[in-house]
Amino acid sequence: MKKSNKDIGYYCENLAKEYLIKDNYNIVDCNFRNFLGEIDIICTNNNLLIIVEVKGRYNYNYGLPKESISFSKQKSIINVTTSYISYKRLFNFNVRFDVIEVYLNTQNTLVKINHIRDAFRL
Known part of the structure; x- marks a missing residue:
């Protein structure tokens, strides 16, 4: 019972937030x-500002979720982060970029979460 990609994305993000x-x-x-x-x-966690990219998958047909975060996507996330830090004036934090992979079955129930800390850097 798959849903639209947008719905699945929000669902995976909510599972990641709970985690x-x-x-x-x-x-x-x-x-x-x-x-x-x-x-x-x-x-945030301790003195870290943590930026999390969430990727969900039903299977490995298109590779691992983390493999879909290309260099240009990483660059985009870094640019948005720089802008966010300036906008919110969060200059006292160290920054870390994480990826959370969410694996679902066809009933849209959680099978596994894989948290990759420090997945890429500035």
């Missing part, structure tokens, strides 16, 4: 968007 909250992360913002692109989840 992060249980792991003692503080969600600061979600789906921040500007003319440079979008950040799925922005959270």
